[in-house]
Amino acid sequence: xxxxxxxxxxxxxxxxxxxxxxxxxxxxxxxxxxxxxxxxxxxxxxxxxxxxxxxxxxxxxxxxxxxxxxxxxxxxxxxxxxxxxxxxxxxxxxxxxxxxxxxxxxxxxxxxxxxxxxxxxxxxxxxxxxxxxxxxxxxxxxxxxxxxxxxxxxxxxxxxxxxxxxxxxxxxxxxxxxxxxxxxxxxxxxxxxxxxxxxxxxxxxxxxxxxxxxxxxxxxxxxxxxxxxxxxxxxxxxxxxxxxxxxxxxxxxxxxxxxxxxxxxxxxxxxxxxxxxxxxxxxxxxxxxxxxxxxxxxxxxxxxxxxx
Amino acid sequence: xxxxxxxxxxxxxxxxxxxxxxxxxxxxxxxxxxxxxxxxxxxxxxxxxxxxxxxxxxxxxxxxxxxxxxxxxxxxxxxxxxxxxxxxxxxxxxxxxxxxxxxxxxxxxxxxxxxxxxxxxxxxxxxxxxxxxxxxxxxxxxxxxxxxxxxxxxxxxxxxxxxxxxxxxxxxxxxxxxxxxxxxxxxxxxxxxxxxxxxxxxxxxxxxxxxxxxxxxxxxxxxxxxxxxxxxxxxxxxxxxxxxxxxxxxxxxxxxxxxxxxxxxxxxxxxxxxxxxxxxxxxxxxxxxxxxxxxxxxxxxxxxxxxx
Numbered sequence: 177x178x179x180x181x182x183x184x185x186x187x188x189x190x191x192x193x194x195x196x197x198x199x200x201x202x203x204x205x206x207x208x209x210x211x212x213x214x215x216x217x218x219x220x221x222x223x224x225x226x227x228x229x230x231x232x233x234x235x236x237x238x239x240x241x242x243x244x245x246x247x248x249x250x251x252x253x254x255x256x257x258x259x260x261x262x263x264x265x266x267x268x269x270x271x272x273x274x275x276x277x278x279x280x281x282x283x284x285x286x287x288x289x290x291x292x293x294x295x296x297x298x299x300x301x302x303x304x305x306x307x308x309x310x311x312x313x314x315x316x317x318x319x320x321x322x323x324x325x326x327x328x329x330x331x332x333x334x335x336x337x338x339x340x341x342x343x344x345x346x347x348x349x350x351x352x353x354x355x356x357x358x359x360x361x362x363x364x365x366x367x368x369x370x371x372x373x374x375x376x377x378x379x380x381x382x383x384x385x386x387x388x389x390x391x392x393x394x395x396x397x398x399x400x401x402x403x404x405x406x407x408x409x410x411x412x413x414x415x416x417x418x419x420x421x422x423x424x425x426x427x428x429x430x431x432x433x434x435x436x437x438x439x440x441x442x443x444x445x446x447x448x449x450x451x452x453x454x455x456x457x458x459x460x461x462x463x464x465x466x467x468x469x470x471x472x473x474x475x476x477x478x479x480x481x482x483x484x
Numbered sequence: 485x486x487x488x489x490x491x492x493x494x495x496x497x498x499x500x501x502x503x504x505x506x507x508x509x510x511x512x513x514x515x516x517x518x519x520x521x522x523x524x525x526x527x528x529x530x531x532x533x534x535x536x537x538x539x540x541x542x543x544x545x546x547x548x549x550x551x552x553x554x555x556x557x558x559x560x561x562x563x564x565x566x567x568x569x570x571x572x573x574x575x576x577x578x579x580x581x582x583x584x585x586x587x588x589x590x591x592x593x594x595x596x597x598x599x600x601x602x603x604x605x606x607x608x609x610x611x612x613x614x615x616x617x618x619x620x621x622x623x624x625x626x627x628x629x630x631x632x633x634x635x636x637x638x639x640x641x642x643x644x645x646x647x648x649x650x651x652x653x654x655x656x657x658x659x660x661x662x663x664x665x666x667x668x669x670x671x672x673x674x675x676x677x678x679x680x681x682x683x684x685x686x687x688x689x690x691x692x693x694x695x696x697x698x699x700x701x702x703x704x705x706x707x708x709x710x711x712x713x714x715x716x717x718x719x720x721x722x723x724x725x726x727x728x729x730x731x732x733x734x735x736x737x738x739x740x741x742x743x744x745x746x747x748x749x750x751x752x753x754x755x756x757x758x759x760x761x762x763x764x765x766x767x768x769x770x771x772x773x774x775x776x777x778x779x780x781x782x783x784x785x786x787x788x789x790x791x792x
Contacts, residue, residue, distance in 0.1 A: 199595070200610070208611075217611030249596045253603035254610070255617030259567050281592055283626065285656035287507070288557045295561035302508065302562070303516070303525030309563030318591065320628040321654050322661035346629050348593035353630035353679070354672065359665040364672070368662065 177313045178339050178381035178388075178410060181275045182435060184242030189483060190474045191435070193277060193412070194237060194466075195442025196265060197247035198226045202447040204459035207232075223257035226250075229462075230265045233446055234272060236463035237470045243275035245412075245440055266312055277412065278312030281343065283325045290328035297329070297338040314339045316390060316412070319368050326375055330387060334379050339386040339410075342375075344368045344402060347392025347415030365398065369405040376409050384410050384436070393425060393439065400428035403436070411437040416473070417444030423476035434483055445469045485621045486647050486689035486696075486718060489583045490743060492550030497791060498782045499743070501585060501720070502545060502774075503750025504573060505555035506534045510755035512767035515540075531565035534558075537770075538573045541754055542580060544771035545778045551583035553720075553748055574620055584620045585720065589651065591626030591633045598636035605648075606640040622647045624698060624720070627676050634683055638695060642687050647694040647718075650683075652676045652710060655700025655723030673706065677713040684717050692718050692744070701733060701747065708736035711744070719745045724781070725752030731784035742791055753777045 185191050200208065200222060208225045215221035234244070246269075251262035269276050282292040296315045299306040317329050317340045329340050345355055345365040355365045369389065376385030385408045391399050393415035403411065411429050416422075416439045429437035448454040448469035449462040457465035478484040493499050508516065508530060516533045523529035542552070554577075559570035577584050590600040604623045607614040625637050625648045637648050653663055653673040663673045677697065684693030693716045699707050701723035711719065719737050724730070724747045737745035756762040756777035757770040765773035786792040 197596070199599075212611055217613045219608070219610065219615050219617065222608065222610045222615075247592075247596055247599075249590070249592055249599040249603070253599040253608050253617060254615075255603060255608075255619075256564070256567055256571055258603065258617065259564055263564055281590070281626075282557070284555075284557055284589055285654060285659075288505070288555055291507075291555075291557040291561040295557070295563060295566065300527070300530065300561050300563075302527065302530045303520055305525045307527050307530075307562075309527065309561060309566065311563075318589075318626050318628055320626055320651060320662060321656060322658035322663070324656040324658040343628060346593060348629060348632040350630035350632040351593075354628060354676065355630070357667040357672065357675065359667055359672075364662065364665065364667075367665065371661070 177275065177337055178384050178386050181242060181410070182384060184275060185435065185438065188240060188242050189478060190241055191438050191477060192241055192470070192473055193243040193245045193438050193440045194233070194241055194445050194470065195245045195247060195279070195440045196230050196233070196446065197250045197442040198229055198446065199250060200225065202443070202450065203229045204462050206460065219254045219257040222254045223261035226258070227261040227264050231268060232463040233466045234269055236467045238272040238274055240467070240470050240474065241274070243277055243438065244269050245277040245279050247279040247442065263310060266310060270311070275314070276312045277314040277316070277341070278310065279316050281316050281318050283318030283321055285321050285324045286328065289325050290332070293329040293332035298332040298336050314341060316341045316343065318343050319371065323371070330375055330379050333386045339388060341388040341390050341412040342368070342372050344372060344389040345391045345395055345398050347394045351392065366401065366405060369402045372409050373406040376406070380408065384408055388412055390414065391429065396425045396428045403428060403431065407431065413437055413439045417441040423480035426477060426480060430481060434481055439477060441473055445473070485583065485645055486692050486694050489550060489718070490692060492583060493743065493746065496548060496550050497786060498549055499746050499785065500549055500781055501551040501553045501746050501748045502549055502753050502778065503553045503555060503587070503748045504538050504541070504754065505558045505750040506537055506754065507558060508533065510751070510758065511537045512770050514768065527562045527565040530562045531569035534566070535569040535572050539576060540771040541774045542577055544775045546580040546582055548775070548778050548782065549582070551585055551746065552577050553585040553587050555587040555750065571618060574618060578619070583622070585622040585624070585649065586618065586620030587624050589624050589626050591629055593629050593632045594636065597633045598640070601637040601640035605637070605646040606644050622649060624649045624651065626651050627679065631679070638683055638687050641694045647696060649696040649698050649720040650676070650680050652680060652697040653699045653703055653706050655702045659700065674709065674713060677710045680717050681714040684714070688716065692716055696720055698722065699737065704733045704736045711736060711739065715739065721745055721747045725749040731788035734785060734788060738789065742789055747785060749781055753781070
């Protein structure tokens, strides 16, 4: 799947991923109204609104981008009905041949991590059948529990040719509280980065590993260091746009081949119509606003990379 | 909810929690067969088998214990159908007046952590309604992302009088890879423990905080240190039984009032009938074997605590 991701990035010339992180406050009135008319102001109504909203965005942008990253928390907040909307979104994006990165940030130990890996990337054994659960192509993984927590994911990745992105340095202001603390003179995130590189050696695609890393756009200097520590890891970079990162800040995350990083934007794309810059589209044409925001993001990043 | 948990622990004289972590290999043949006859060897069939198995165990032990801890990964591995079994289990345990600790190990940043908190402990705003999603009483939380990731959970806990257990020192062999690394001469888990104590001050119940911690039974010396660092945090202790912890090892996790810790056993209880010690019950009476295993665990721990 890492090979497919790299290929699609080259083909679209767009090292970007659209974060499908729907919040009801982003969803145009008319979509919410229609969903609530059908199902009432219920969890099912919320799930339907999310799904219709996502579908509009995916239809408008799928030809421009290699991948999407649905943030499962935004679905999970609506319980089972939200999870059903998540599943529909994953399935639909796969139909559109998009690579689906499940932003699930799971992580546990041993057989429990294995269960998460099976549910999201693999197939569960039920009697003599092997059945896919959520079926994403990649998942994000939390490393706090150590190798015991990560290796079961890698085993499933090898079997299924899927991939993971391990949280190394997250984009949020307080990520430094633990991640930046010095251990033998070096920050924790570097140690995690080294582990990512080691884990990744066991699961190589053609030029990059099945094991990637998450490093926030908001920390480009740390990105430069981590880029060197994990040369074969694809870096998933959140924090562009709404969180403050800009195209020019992204160079340190890329390798010299212009590959090695994929930049996420969520709110900046999916709720573009709520920004002044795209307000002329109006709520009814929210998906067209998202398409324009994707085009602008590709332009910003390819200008910075000199690949325009 | 922490007050209710403490009260129920006192009433049952059982500082224990039964981990409802069903794997198909634990589930007696006859239950699987019935489920597969009804739904085929499908994810729905697996979900039904899990749910029936859980129900049997809960019916057999609910009067002896204060709480259960379903491990969501074991349900999530079967996709939506597994999540429905999780929801049924949570709802049924609440009906039986058990405190439900969702072992979900979630953790993200800002509005995303808030979405997890809302989905599991709070109520989502849908139009003018406020609707409960999964509706557990407590959730486990991963601290790697720092305060930004944990505070949204605490906000929801305060509003809903619910609680969390933050991963501090996990029970697995490789937990030390990052958690034990020294920072200014002290291991990372101590720093996380200090944060737990700080976070917990903002959300106090009568005698203990809404913010608890997870510390593995396999590390009693670290448990003793953490007990002092977080005097008001309830400690959820996994790793008893199947993972190697014994009653006598548990003393350091408790305060002098005999409170302050709740010990989890999963496989040792729910799959007791597969152990030699309880084999005489047979698969048909698996739930009776679980009841006996609970009685033995209470005996072991109350002997160690001198509360027998």
